[in-house]
Amino acid sequence: MSTKPPILEVRQITKSYPGVTALKDATLTLRPGEIRALLGENGAGKSTMIKIIGGLQAPTSGELHVNGAPVVFSGSLDSQNAGISVVSQEFRLVPQMTVAENIFLGHELTRGGLISRREQTERARELLDQLGLDISPGRRIDSLTVADQQLVEITRALSRDFQVLIMDEPTAALNEAEVQKLLAMVEKLRDRGAAILYVSHRLPEVLRLASTATVLRDGQVVADISMEGVQEPELVELMLGKALEAESRDSHERGWNPDDAAVLEVTDLRTAGISQPISFGVRPGQILGVAGLVGSGRAELLKAIFGAQRVQSGAVRVGDARVDTSSPAGAIGSGIFMLGEDRKAEGILPHLSVLENTVISEPQRGLFDPRRWVIGRREERKTFGELKEGLRIRVDRPERLIGALSGGNQQKVLFGRAVLTQCRVLLLNEPTRGVDVGAKAEIYQLIRKLAADGVAIVVSSSEAAELAAVSDDCLVLYAGAHLDTLPPELVTEDNIVAASLGQRITHSASLGAASTSEEVAN
């Protein structure tokens, strides 16, 4: 435990917006060599706290102290100059510039007033190596996957001199192996004397790293505790203010009938990121998990089925009809819908209301139906009202902009969008990314409910626990190829993790009936 004087003190900070108090009298201290977890549900005030410490927003009242002296930040540069480095949840990378250029953006390495490209490239490579990352410094950001972008964002924070490091959900986009690397890195930084504020929804990480924790609820600090002897349920209870119902894991009551024919049939599909043709089928009511590390082709597989990425060869069928995979509109017409991994960029329409975001994908009406040409507001409000109940979307007025909702509620709106397309196949990529603990459980329930209604569901996730919690069977991809299919009794967190790392599970256990056609495909 660190007993040194605090580097950073947040003293009774309040931040209010018109009609909303995001933070109220929040106090927090951070000492050298300390990793402090900042916990709370979405909307609890964590991001506001980070923005204030990072100089992006000014508090309504209260003070910040760095090394014992009061400071006022009027921008992120002030905060950086005070020795605070922030790894933000939202990337602040310039997509058109290279990895090295982004890492040194704003504090370029210069020689005689000119940017020294070679030096930057070398230094960037060193930093990337320290993190054990295999990313070329010369690549453009927009050619990287989301996970790699996240890692570059972290590398950028490390490239600056800092005493205080703020990490906002740094592992949200990472797979297990990358997470382990990152956690080791964070521990190393702590041992060197950095003070770290670690924000994450992933409690195992928090339990491993943090020595202290500050818990926020509704903008107020409800606990400032030492993490010694603290267990996960205790933290969840502090965050929610109530105990969470236990997630039933071992009772795998499959809701589908093995005699049913597959509704989604993928045959010999190849696309960028999938090097070996993949075949599989999903039956009505079945929830098929898709596991795999980043780079395994998980995201690409789903995108290709949905027509959001070019299919190089192979076919997708829904029922007996071949799916037009040339565009998402074509796939939607055939009864497929997808919720992508990047809700902000690919999901929500920020200028549109919650209601409009819900109904936007409704199938186009016939030529002579007046509703094709003129919007029926009353009808839409009724539709939305019913959905809102069923999906438990928390919003006071349907006309609110979608951005005003928390991540979990936004995701529920997108589920509503899927429901209104009357899809028979629903593809979910990282369905609970950036969603708080409470909403996560609700989304799992929702997925099961849709499956119970006969929708065939494919869930792709980087969280093994998530796949173990929701999926019946689980497809495992490894380096662009189909490695294994875990039957329901073998879908456990450990098996998924092991399989994702390239271990075949079904060889050692009895080969179930789950994988037949895919064996032929290889």
Place this chain on the structure above:
Amino acid sequence: MTTSTSTAPSRGTTVSAAVSKYSLQLIVLVAVVIMAVIEPNFRSSGNIASMLTQASFAGAIACGMTLLIIAGMIDLSVAGLLAVCAVTASAVLPYTTIGGAVAVALIVGAVLGAINGLVVTKLKIPAFIATLGMLNVYLAIAFISTNGRVQPISSSHYHALGSGTLLGLPIPFVIFVAVCVLSWFILQHTPLGRNMRAIGSSEVASRMAGIRVDRVIITTFAISGVFTAIAAVTLSALLSSANGTMAIGIELSAIAIAVVGGTSLRGGNGSLLGTFTAAFLFSAMNSSLNLLGVPSYWQNIAVGVVLIAALALGARRRRATAVPGGAAAL
């Protein structure tokens, strides 16, 4: 505790929100009243009719521009498109009825607009560049087909489309109002308009939501083409002539009107009431400065200042209104 404190300021914020929402309309109203009081000629019926007429041409085009900008597009080719439509109308008028000539002009406008949309979507060229290229093409077509000469239009009935009145209002203005209302209806009450806003808000997310993005964009360009053709008819009717240079620079007026009216150049948001008001604002400002005897070169400074001031105010307002949504999203 938080709920009770949050209800108290909400009543005050609704009033200030309304003032903020209609600030442009309030400013124009106050300015017009002041002008009417200090300058009797300003409130003469002749001047009013002239102001309304002058607001109509760029105004009708600005309606289409508003839709395009909301969808994340822009059309710099309108001056050329207008010229081609006007020249076509003047060429077919001797062989057909006025209705027939107008119909031909509107069809040409729709086709040329759709071509703009096709170039943008199928050749995947940014609208700014694609329509700049098409501006040159359309202007050239207008010049070549007229040999660079002014085409006179002798029909007095056609002339009435530009100079006549309906219900005491200049016909071009009545048509402009109709175009505004139609645009507003498309934007707010049709699935097409909603898709325009969706695409301007996020093209990627729109595609993922199953919107046929290319189709919507081409349709929007075609609609803008029709509105430009409408301006071509009323303007050539007023001038009783058509030629290649008749509307040079009108794209900038139309964009300025849309933007001062509150349409965000980033797409996703816009107001046709704003576009209507801004069209009138520029016309009224022009008339005021003339009546006050301000030399025309100095008038340009005033126009520029108004444009920048409106944008600066708009930016401040956006920052102010962006906060609550952002805060709740944390």
